Amino acid sequence: MALFFSRRTYNAPKKKFTFKPAAKTRYVHITQQSPGGKIRKGSIVKKAKWLDLVRQEGGDSAVLIYVHGFNTSQKDMLDRLGKIETNLRGNGYQGAVVAFDWPSDGSVHTYDSDRSDAKAVAPHLVGDGILPLLGMSPRPKVHLIAHSMGALVVLRAFSDFGDSAGPGNKIWSADQVMFASADIDSEWLEKGAWGDLVLKKRCKRFTNYYSRKDKVLALAGGIVHGGRRRAGRVGMPKLTSKGHWDIFCDHQYQRDVPKGQRKMMKSHRWWFDSGGFYEDLALTIDGHSAKTMPTRHKTDIGDLALLA
Template identity: 65%
Template sequence: MALFFSRRTYNAQKKKFTDNPAALTRYVSMTGQNNDGSVHTGGIVSQSDWLKQVQQAGGTKEILIYVHGFNTSQKDMLDRLGKIETGVKAQGFDGAVIAYDWPSDGTIFAYNKDRSDAKKTAPHLVGDGILPLLALSPRPKIHLIAHSMGGLVVLRGFSDFGDSVGHWGVEQTMFCSADIDAAWLEKGAWGGLVLKQRSKRFTNYYSGRDMVLALSGGLINGGRERAGHVGMPPLITKGHWDIYCNEQYKKHVPDAQQTTINSHRWWFDNTGFYKDLALTLDGKDAETMSTRRPTNQADLALLT
C-alpha cells in the first residue's frame, strides 16, 4: 500500500493527476500496481479514512513523510516512496511511511516553474498533512525526509505557520541532495531558525560529487552554493548535523552508475544510507552512530 497526500490537480475525466497546482489537497491510498510498475491502482479517499489508514500502517507510533524534489513525476514519487519504505523498514523502522506529492512537472526543462509551484504549495505540507497527523490520538512522532527541491518545500512550509494553531513541531528532519542555498542554514539565518523552532534535530546529507547540484549552484542559482553539495556554513545551529557522503558514494556506487542524474538520486538505492536514516529516526546520538566516522572538519562522514 502507498499512502500520500497531493496538491496536484486531478482530472476526473481521465482519472489521473496532472502536473498543475490544485485548489485543494487530495488524500490517496494506492493498493497495488501492475507487474511492470506502469499503472498503480487505488484512488482518492476522504481525509478521515486516509488518516485511519496511516494509523493502521504503523502511524500510531511514528510517521515518516517523504517530500520529493524537482523533476519528479507522480510515478517517480511513488517508486521512490516504495524504495524508502522498504529501505527503512529493513533496518527496523516500524512506523508508517507516506509522501507529500507537490506538482513537479517531471522534466529537467521546468526548473523555474517547479520552484514556483514548490513555494506555492509548501504550506499544505503542514496545514493539510503534518497538523492533521499530529492531531491523531495517540499523537505520533512525525519525521521528514526531503530530497532536492523538497528541502525548499519543507523550509517554506515550516516558515508559513506560526503557533496560532497551537505549538507544533516534528522530531527528525533530514535533507539529502538539498537544492537550497547553503547560506540559509547558517546559525541565525532564516532556514536555520525555522528548523530549530520546528524540528527536534536536523540532518543534512551532502555530497560534493552531486553533479546536478553543481549545475544548480553554478548556473541556475547564480553561484549560490547548494546545501546538498557543499554542506552547511561553518557556523551551525546546535542540533543540526552535516553528514559528508562523498566516500559512501564512491565506495558503493559502481563507476558505470556514477552518472549526472544518479549522483543526485543514488540515496534511494543505498543500504548504508538507510542504515543511517533508521538510526537517525530512532534518535540515536549523532556522534556515536556505527554508520558514521569523524572527519578533519566539524561534520561527520557516512561510511558503512
C-alpha cells in the same frame, strides 16, 4: 499499499493526476500495482479515512513524510516512496511512511516552473499533512525526509505557520528532519539565518546529508542560482545551531556507485538505492546519538562522514 497527499490537479474523466497545482489537497490510497509499478490502482479518500489508514500502517507511533524534489513525476515519487518504506522496514522502522506529492512537471527543462509551484503549494505540507497527523490520538512522532527541491518545500512550509497552528493551539513541531541533496542556499542554514531558525523552531534535530560529487547541484548552484552554493553539495556553513548535523557522503557514494555509473542524475539520486544511507536514516529516525552511530565516523573537516 501506498499513502500520499497530493496538491496536483486531478483529471476526473481520465482518472489521473496532472502536472498543474490544485485548488485542494487530495488524500490517496494506492491498493494495487503491476510489476515495476507502471500501473497503479487506488482511490481518493476522505482525510479522516486516510488518517485511519496511516494509523493502521504504524502511524500510532511514528510517521515519516517523504517530500520529493524537482523533475519528479508522480510515478517517480511512488517508486521512491516504495523504496524508502521497504528499506527502512528492513532496518527496523515500524512506523508509517507517506509522501507529499507536489506538482513537479517531471522534466529537466522545467526547473523554474517547478520551483514556482513548489513555493506555491508548500504550506499544504504543514496545513494538510503535518498538523492533521499531529492531531491524531495517540499523537505520533512526525519525521520528514526531503530530497533536492523538497528541502525548499519544507523550509517554506515551516515558515508559514505560527505556534497557534498546532492541534489544540499547542506549539507544533516535527521530530527528525532530514535533507538529502538539498537544493537550497547553504547560507540559509547558518546560525541565525532564516532556514536555520525555522528548523531550530520546528524540529527536534536536523540532519543534512551532502555530497560534493552531486553534479546536478553543481549545475544548479553555478548557473541557475548565480554561484550560490547548494547545501546538498557543500554542506552547511561552519556556524550552525546545536542539533543541526552535516553528514559528508562522498565516501558512501563512491562505495555504492561504480565509476561507470557516476552520471549526472545518478549523482543526485543515488540515495534511494543505498543500503548504507537507509541504515543511517533508520538510526537517525530512531533518535540515536549523531556522534555514536556505527554508520558514521569523524572527518578532518569537522563533520561526520557516512560510511556504512
